[in-house]
Amino acid sequence: MGRKVLVLNQDYSALTICSIPKAFLLVYLKKADLVSESANEQLRTISKSFPMPSVIRLHRYVYLPYKGIMLSRQNIFKRDSGRCQYCGATEDLTLDHVIPKSRGGKTSWDNLTTACKRCNSKKGDLTPEEAKMPLKVKPYKPSFVMFLRDFSGTVEESWIPFVSGKKEKTGDLASDLATN
Structure with a gap:
């Protein structure tokens, strides 16, 4: 059941x-x-x-x-279908700030995306454009x-x-x- x-x-x-x-x-x-x-x-x-x-x-x-959706790690993963939004991997997932926090990026639905550890590390303190790592889907609030x-x-x-x-x-x- x-x-x-x-x-x-x-x-x-x-x-x-x-x-x-x-x-x-x-x-x-x-x-x-x-x-x-x-x-x-x-x-x-x-x-x-x-x-x-x-x-x-x-x-x-x-x-x-x-009636909003709580911002949580699990809900971000659900929104992104459990896939890295840079390479499509489904393992070793973490969250990435699209605009890094060190550059004023907020912890919000529109700035968080799912990333594998490898892509998150590779992107580092850069924006996706600067790292030449385009997002598959732009983050959004469901x-x-x-x-x-x-x-x-x-x-x-x-x-x-x-x-x-x-x-x-x-x-x-x-x-x-x-x-x-």
């Missing part, structure tokens, strides 16, 4: 991801509705079986003043929905209408609310 469940706020906006047992408990205690279930799996007890949740929606709106969609591991098919970020009207109230 390593799979995850997408948790939607009362307005169908993506809120977070939780474990299947936590999602089941929220539905069972009537704190959330089951929006989508797994087509071919169920949760079983000795005498009953229940649908395996894939997407749930909370009954009460949860106000989050800040949005909350982008992080849920792209960096949470796997994305279930049933999550797509809620984390796709598309602005198309489908005629389905739940989908339309999720994308606006």
